[in-house]
Amino acid sequence: MGTDRKRTGLGALAQAGDDDFSVITAIGGPRGVVESMLPGFLFVVMFVVTSNLQLTIIVSAALAVLQVVVRLCQRQSVMGALSGLAAVAICLIWAWRTGEARDYYMYGFLTNAAYIVLLLVSLAVHVPALGFLIEFIRSLPTEHFRQWLDGWRSDKELVKAYTIATWLWLGVFALRLVVQVPLYVTNHVGWLGTARLLMGLPFWALAIWVTYLIVATPMHRHKMRERAQLEESAEHPHASNSTQ
Template sequence: MEAIGGVRGVVESLLPGLVFVIGFVVTRNLGLTVAVSATLAVLALVVRLLQRQAIMGALSGVAAVAICLVWAWFSKDARNYYLPGFLTNAFWIAALLISVVVRVPGIGALVEFVRNPTLSDLSSWLRSWREDKPLYHAYLKVTLLWVAVFALRLLIQLPLYFSDQIGYLGTARLVMGVPFFALAIWLSWLCIAAPLHAHRRDEDRIEILKTDNNDLRADDAPVDD
């Protein structure tokens, strides 16, 4: 729940899209639907600003909604509200598959960069987790899991897009949005947790040995009179 911003984060993420699909299905007025959805997204950001809360989540939500609404408005086609999402899904499928081919699983690289961010000595950084076979294979499985997540979204939603089923498309987009991603995050953690815990334990053991060796060398050093 913390990863997706709690209940409030879920509501802020789902509400503009929910209002868009319901509003357009009911009114068939694209201009009105776009205006109401945009207002809700901006209002969520303004409320967070007034409450002096972190705004990055709300700000990214406004940016994402704005891109979708702009596509829909300028194309004069409500279906194109969902087009940026299709492009994003396709990009991540390609990026994650390439990461698997080059043996640097994308999800693993992301997790390890969050754990230990580095922009230098990348070879050592890569070896530190790629040579841990259980951890590497867990990262590989989870990366393929996310490829399946993005591919399943396209497989279900693209036929609805091309058949102009906006109501069903909007519903599928909402269900396969935050709830679907939350499930994928949970499954990812179940897969990664044990090997990552073992890897951290090994890292701590190595650090202790290094500290002990440094202490021994310091004790053996000659003392000046």
């Protein structure tokens, strides 16, 4: 049975070539954009205006919880809101324990650094992370993992696109650290918060859009070849069995 639900994030990229692609849909729609950015925006504004870290933490936490409650009352999916709540909670707890408003952003530094390491490792072993994730979402390998892995890695055009996209995302995470860490070190909380917001969801949306431009055509061609192979196997089942 078909479904009208649109995937978000890398899940939207996994559908590239089959459906109309929308960046807004990929990043969670207008409501998802607001819910993702509002707690961080409120944190920056409140701390700059009041210089009261405790009040800022309380209000930001209340907003994050309220967003989940509203979705629950409207009987909508709360997974995105819950993941956002978890991330905000980690950031707020970190700032509260240290008593430093700038430490609200420390968790983001650590996750960006971790992503950079993972992407570099994936490139070093010639399994580009973007390709692995998108293909995993597109065709979950419940069995024959090696066959699944070789299936898309044998397509040189597709692997090249995934490699370029992986370098793109690595650059996004690295640029965030290059810009934001000096602001953290010099304790410019207002500028740090502004940079975090501008280099958060807007950068994410831009990276998803450019990734789509890079991988859509190679992925579409790969899917066409997959379908042709399946049709050929269905038409000549004995030939495929004899090769096994």
